[in-house]
Amino acid sequence: xxxxxxxxxxxxxxxxxxxxxxxxxxxxxxxxxxxxxxxxxxxxxxxxxxxxxxxxxxxxxxxxxxxxxxxxxxxxxxxxxxxxxxxxxxxxxxxxxxxxxxxxxxxxxxxxxxxx
Amino acid sequence: xxxxxxxxxxxxxxxxxxxxxxxxxxxxxxxxxxxxxxxxxxxxxxxxxxxxxxxxxxxxxxxxxxxxxxxxxxxxxxxxxxxxxxxxxxxxxxxxxxxxxxxxxxxxxx
Numbered sequence: 662x663x664x665x666x667x668x669x670x671x672x673x674x675x676x677x678x679x680x681x682x683x684x685x686x687x688x689x690x691x692x693x694x695x696x697x698x699x700x701x702x703x704x705x706x707x708x709x710x711x712x713x714x715x716x717x718x719x720x721x722x723x724x725x726x727x728x729x730x731x732x733x734x735x736x737x738x739x740x741x742x743x744x745x746x747x748x749x750x751x752x753x754x755x756x757x758x759x760x761x762x763x764x765x766x767x768x769x770x771x772x773x774x775x776x777x
Numbered sequence: 778x779x780x781x782x783x784x785x786x787x788x789x790x791x792x793x794x795x796x797x798x799x800x801x802x803x804x805x806x807x808x809x810x811x812x813x814x815x816x817x818x819x820x821x822x823x824x825x826x827x828x829x830x831x832x833x834x835x836x837x838x839x840x841x842x843x844x845x846x847x848x849x850x851x852x853x854x855x856x857x858x859x860x861x862x863x864x865x866x867x868x869x870x871x872x873x874x875x876x877x878x879x880x881x882x883x884x885x886x887x
Contacts, residue, residue, distance in 0.1 A: 693873060695875075703879065704864075704877055704878065704879030704880060705821070705864070705877040707874065707875075710873060710874065712873065718873075749818075751820055751821075753875075755872070755873075755875075758826075763808070763809045763826070763868075763872070764809065764868065764872050765811065765823055765826060766811075766823070766866070766875050767823065768820040768821055768822070769820060770819075770820055771819075771820045773818070
């Protein structure tokens, strides 16, 4: 079965410090991978998605970047964090439903980031 | 215009009540639809996919109305454990992106 891991679970970082969040998927190959952010009391905002190694689509201009160095690894980074980067960061992968041509999305446990 | 819109609620209902949520989507060519449940400070979890003919899973029934571009979720015999935020989700045409509504909060009271 497929599982998705994220770490760390929680993180407190000062403004201006760098960030690296990691997401890995097991039990599947060449998945679409996604990074979302959820600010307190708000909906999910798609930040990046990747359809393969080295292929990153950015959805929102900001001081974050993403990389996919391996098939099942997706990394979210920042060189200098802002207060507004605080939030719940969720990694997700896309699962194909048999031969129907339809897909479902499953999330990792998330990283709760507080920028102070 | 947002891709997916939901009433944020909260819906406050007593145990045993029936409650229904709707959400509307903007792209008439959308093909895949879902309801997710998100508990406080947790990741969203897939509750059910929504099929054209409608589908039921225990106390939960999902319906799709393509003509009016809305999706509904009906919860019968509400339990305290149903208290959560329910997210409506629509897939993009190429299935690469998933558009999330901002969620409807449900509080089931004893």
